[in-house]
Amino acid sequence: MAELRQQLLVLHLHTPDLNSPVVAWAMYDGTGKTRYTTGDSDAPPYNSVIEAMQDGWRVIQFPQQFPAFPGMEYHTSYLRFEYILEKLEEI
């Protein structure tokens, strides 16, 4: 039986809508063949989560949404609409 390893694709979207544009992206390769790094591409691999799903990526995490705590409404930090997708690859 073939051994499988995860490829992870992390897409950050403009809004929580899975059709909305990608604003940031990262990839992690569980096969060990490729080590992705910061600043290694100028354009996202897909324009939306839906487009990645159409290419066979499976969504494994939806971002939870929480209202801002009182007094924290203008505070910003991490990107909020982070989707994690996977593909399994034979090694």
Added chain:
Amino acid sequence: MVDKQYLLTTEQMANFVADGYLRFDDFIPDELNKAAHEEMQSGVQIRGGGGTVLDDVWHDDSAVGKVFRLPQVQGIIESLVGEAPLFDHHATHIVRPQSQHGQIWHADAIIDIRMHFDIQFFYFSHDTPREMGGTMILPGSHFRRVCETDIARYQNFLSQHPIVCNAGTLVVVHHGMWHCAQPNLTEDTRYMYKLRLNPTVRQLKLWNTEDLNAPGIRGILSRNHRWYGNDVRLEIVNRIKLWRFLIGDESYDVGYWLSRLENMPENIQNVA
């Protein structure tokens, strides 16, 4: 005090507030770049540690010291953090030849969460083409409160900006700027000198304010760097707050943003 001609303009200050950085290409004379490069290779010697008055930090013959004593550099310092800032720390950042992987995204120490801000200089003493790096910055990230490498699993953003430059380029950033060193695929070692400064005076109209009411300021403060998506309005609110602090005008607005909150209907006594 440096001559007014060397101070930043209001437009440059607005760009700093919106983008979190200013970039000065081909800014330092070549003979100083060469001497500073040699000094970085052998190690930049300083007097005193964090909290030392900046002017006391370098020996008189230090090439790096001479760079930061140039009037055009003093003008940037005075405009952002005042005449006699404190030295926080410095570091010569070195990326060895054939370094295939970039540094993880991070912000430097964000311990001080007051509206007052520190500045960090990135000084490139030699040519830095893309295959050599240089430092990647994320314009508009300076208001985002994260703890150093909390952002390490990010890799790429729309509008990320690699500092690819000629020798003698100086970049100054707000201390909250997200950044990371980029791979160096060449056979030469890459050097970048970083210097962090703390203000000792209220950061209030320290620049050349002759163009304080320039019509382009509102557009600059409303800039969209795209990578923060739906949060652009929150970014603009944070910029308005810093701009009010810098110009000393608590009524400033780029439109009907914070001023709508200053309409206080609950305080009106004589309702019909």
